[in-house]
Structures are given as structure tokens and as C-alpha cells.
Amino acid sequence: MPAGLIGATIPVVAESGEQAQISASAAAQQQLARLLEVSRLIAGRLELRPLIHEVIEQASHLVQAQRSTLWLHDPDRDDLYTFIGEGLSQEFRVPLDRGVVGAAARQRRSISIEDAYHSELFNPEIDRFTGYRTHSIVAVPMQTQRGALLGVFQSINRIDAAAAEGVGVFTAADIELLEAMAGFVAVAIENAQLYEEQKRQFNSLLITLASSVDARDPTTSKHTMYVTGIAVAIARELGLSDARIERIRIAAILHDYGKIGVPDEVLLKPGGLERHEVRRMRSHVLKTGLILSRIAFRRDLADVPAIAAMHHEKLDGSGYPFGLRGEEIPLEGRILAVADVFHALTQTRTYKKGKSPQEALEECESLTQAHIDRYGRESGAHLDANCVAALGRVLLACGDDMNFFEQASGWQQMLDGGG
Numbered sequence: 001m002p003a004g005l006i007g008a009t010i011p012v013v014a015e016s017g018e019q020a021q022i023s024a025s026a027a028a029q030q031q032l033a034r035l036l037e038v039s040r041l042i043a044g045r046l047e048l049r050p051l052i053h054e055v056i057e058q059a060s061h062l063v064q065a066q067r068s069t070l071w072l073h074d075p076d077r078d079d080l081y082t083f084i085g086e087g088l089s090q091e092f093r094v095p096l097d098r099g100v101v102g103a104a105a106r107q108r109r110s111i112s113i114e115d116a117y118h119s120e121l122f123n124p125e126i127d128r129f130t131g132y133r134t135h136s137i138v139a140v141p142m143q144t145q146r147g148a149l150l151g152v153f154q155s156i157n158r159i160d161a162a163a164a165e166g167v168g169v170f171t172a173a174d175i176e177l178l179e180a181m182a183g184f185v186a187v188a189i190e191n192a193q194l195y196e197e198q199k200r201q202f203n204s205l206l207i208t209l210a211s212s213v214d215a216r217d218p219t220t221s222k223h224t225m226y227v228t229g230i231a232v233a234i235a236r237e238l239g240l241s242d243a244r245i246e247r248i249r250i251a252a253i254l255h256d257y258g259k260i261g262v263p264d265e266v267l268l269k270p271g272g273l274e275r276h277e278v279r280r281m282r283s284h285v286l287k288t289g290l291i292l293s294r295i296a297f298r299r300d301l302a303d304v305p306a307i308a309a310m311h312h313e314k315l316d317g318s319g320y321p322f323g324l325r326g327e328e329i330p331l332e333g334r335i336l337a338v339a340d341v342f343h344a345l346t347q348t349r350t351y352k353k354g355k356s357p358q359e360a361l362e363e364c365e366s367l368t369q370a371h372i373d374r375y376g377r378e379s380g381a382h383l384d385a386n387c388v389a390a391l392g393r394v395l396l397a398c399g400d401d402m403n404f405f406e407q408a409s410g411w412q413q414m415l416d417g418g419g
Ligand SMILES: [Fe+2]
Pocket: 255, 256, 284, 311, 312, 340
């Protein structure tokens, strides 16, 4: 907390000494309570985007600004950029030698401007871009715990009903509040950046693992990506929570990883397999579970190895490796099973032509009930009817466009380093 925040610098007009002290102390307590509330709200955000949204909203509220922006320092380009701001719909960059935020960053001090268009420091480029009119500005730099430049907070146009055009000037107390806020926001942003960095590393590892399996068999090269997209789309359609969707997405990316342990002569054999080959082929699910159980997943992803190992389970208990029945198979596993069967049906292999999405859906629908299997034997239900119905609704909405699943998989974002 900066010295002077409590009491001394809060302007108090036309009151007796004692009244003024009481008012100042009450206002300071209110501000302190507000700052604590802001720090609590911010501490609950781990991902960078929601964190920045929260920060700019709270900053505007705290100092009664019309708009706030959080600029981050890009150490590689040594400039400032923002991708979230009121009135901004795309990334915007400014060099360190331009504008009020550039000066605050360079000089590592807070800068307050009363009238932007009469200040040499002001860069009107963003106003031209957003169509917005800036009057008063305050810019407060943020530093990492090691003292490196992290970014700049900027609030624009202090709301003041009594002033001309309803815009007043930021006070010394406003600046102190933003400086106090900048301290804990900097810690939260550093944590969020670290978290995103770890996520990027994790995603690149996932993609590498998945690609190493798909690369073994060129005829199924995009199977993992499609199964991921289909499973995610079904999970979304069923209204599952983000955390469950993420578990399903990662289990889908890794579902066939155990194929890495199936020899080429079995994995790549065209046509039917001998009984002993079928056993070796089927062993891939247990291998998936075993290999994945050695990965130290985050706590919320702890079920990923088990879910991934259930994608060949069937509702009537005839699946493998565990022969689970009905709801013994968690919903995540049932979703994965539908995604896997549906995509396999659409794939063209050396020994069969792929079905259209509608034909594949119809076959999946028939597998939700007792049926005669492809060897002419009576069989119970294999797939979950709710999951298949959800897939039907997704296909209806995307017009049977398989590219939709490519997008839903989040594959490209992961390759680009996001996701
Ligand atoms: Fe599989």
C-alpha cells in the first residue's frame, strides 16, 4: 500500500478539521475495502484473458473511469500491446517511445494528463482507430517481482457529472489507488503468464504424442484430431462444464496412444485380423491407460488415463478391456466411444469405403439398441443413445461438415501455441 493512501491525500473541501478527518478516514476505509475486494476478484483468475477483463473492469470502477486498458510489455519486440480493451476488437501495439503509456513505461512512473489533445505525449492514433474521444488519462506502469517492465495500466476519462462533457481529471488519490492495484495485478499477471506457458508446453507435448501415433498409419492420419473434435462437440451439446470438456478433449487426444506398442504387421495389416492379432490390436487400450497413468496430470485431469482407456467399452458389456456395462462406463467414456465409432465409420481404408456422415450417424443410431452385428450375431446396445442424439444435433447444425470437427478439436490453436 503506498504511503499516503490512507487519509492524507484525499481531498476534503469545506469541512471542519475534525469532520474532515472523519470523512477522510471513512473514505480511506471504503477504498481499502474496495482494493481488498478487487484483489480477491483478481486472485480468482488464473487464465490471462479473463484476468485482464476483470482487471480493466475493476480499474474503471475503482477510479470512475469511462474506459481502462491493460497494456502488456512484449520483451521480444520491446513494445506494448493490448488485445482486450473496451472499444478494441483486435490486438493493438504501440512502441515505447509513443504516447502516454509509452512514456509511463519508459520512465517507470505514473503519468496523469488533464487534457489529452493539449499534451505532447498523447498519441491520437487509438482514438482515430476506435472513434473514441480521450480527454483525461492516467497511466501507471507495472513491474515484475524482479523489476522488469510488465506493462501499463491506463484509465481514460474520469466520470464527473459536474465537469464539462461529464469528464473530469484523475486525482492524486486515483493514481495511488491504481498504483496499489498495479502491485497485486502484476503478481497475478506473472502467474497467469507462467500458467499459459505451462499450458503451451503441455499442449505441444500432447500434439507430439498424438501425431507420433497417427503418423504410424497414413490412412488414419487425422483420426485423433477428428475424434477429439467430435467428442468435444458432443460434450458441448450435452452442456457439460468446461472442466469436463477439457478432460474429454485431452482423453480424446491421447485415446489411441497405446497403438505405439502395437507392431506394424498388426496395426497396418489390410483387411481382417487373425484371432491372436485382434488380441494384440485390442491391447492398445490397456497400453494407453498404462502409459498415461505414468504422466503427472494436473489434479483436474487425473481421470484422463481411465477415460482414454474406455473408448472401446460397450453398453452391453461386450467391449474391452474391462467389459463394463451401462453407467459403469462414465459419460466421458461413452462420449469417446461414440466419437471413435462415428469417425471410424466415415474413414476410407484399404478394405472399405468410408460412409457419409449421415450414413455413419444412422449406423451409430442402430448401435444404441439391440441389433444383429456384422457377423450376423445378436448383440445388445453398444453406444449411448443420448450421446448419439447429441451428435445428430451437432451434424444438423453444421450441415454434416466434417471440417466443423477439425475446428472443435482446437488442434490448430494448440499447434499455434495457444489453446
Ligand atoms: Fe482405439
